[in-house]
Amino acid sequence: MLKGLQASFYAALRSLSRSYGSAVFVALLPPLLSSLLLAGGWLFSGAVDLDKYLYQLVGSSLLVMVQIAVGETVWVVRDYIRDGLYDYILASPAGALETFYGVFLAEALVLSGLSLAFTALIVGVMKGPVYGVATALAFMLSFIGILPTLGIGIILASLTPIVRDPNVLVMPVGAVMTLLGGVIYPVSILPPYLELAASVLPVAALADVVRGLALALKLQVESIGALGVYMLYALTGLLVFRAVNAYARRRGLI
DSSP: OHHHHHHHHHHHHHHTTTOHHHHHHHHHHHHHHHHHHHHHHHHHHSOOOHHHHHHHHHHHHHHHHHHIIIIIHHHHHHHHHHTTOHHHHTSOHHHHHHHHHHHHHHHHHHHHHHHHHHHHHHHHHHHOHHHHHHHHHHHHHHHHHTHHHHHHHHHHHHTHHHHOOHHHHHHHHHHHHHHHSSSSSOGGGSOHHHHHHHTTSSHHHHHHHHHHHHHHOOOOHHHHHHHHHHTHHHHHHHHHHHHHHHHHHHTTOO
8 A cells, every 4th residue: 555655655756846936925825814904803813812822823824734635635636637537546445545545645745745844933932942842742743634625536536537627626626615615713603503514524633632632731532532533534435436437437528
């Protein structure tokens, strides 16, 4: 299994060799977004809430990873179809997971790695070195906790041969992840029906785990348990991927 993951990781890494400029741009997005929200709060209330700034900074950095796990998975399938390599990820459920996770690792390290490091540095400067190290550790653990979200990306990717336009899949789901994922603000402030909808998604639990360790040096045991349950998304993603693509093959869509 590790050989397949390694192969997809290095293949994706080579294709991203010209994306380092984008990595620098993405690295600036979380602190920029958090600073804008901080400035907005100061204009409206006349006070500066640094705890809220760090809350949104860590959440914004995590959101970049979430969007990669969902969006880039769909685009990878589109590219595989275009390049005639689709059978490579249809070989087996394990093979599909290897490929998608390997690609995600490459994309996340190149496009969000600098952002995560920059965020850990800011937290360390503002709260102390221990918190900076804890933030870096929390982000490293998030590469495992992201698997349920990657499963959602695989479910969307399975629809690519049918829908054809990845934006139809990526943009609405990415917006839902942002609004209901608890990364910029806690889901507890949402209306009850939206809070219920948010509980279906794995993002809020992942955000709680990362922020709990990064900003409070605490393990959120309940959220870790929830992530364990949400791992069903990864299994569901693989099963749906195979079923939908078997249908697409019978219909001559691939």
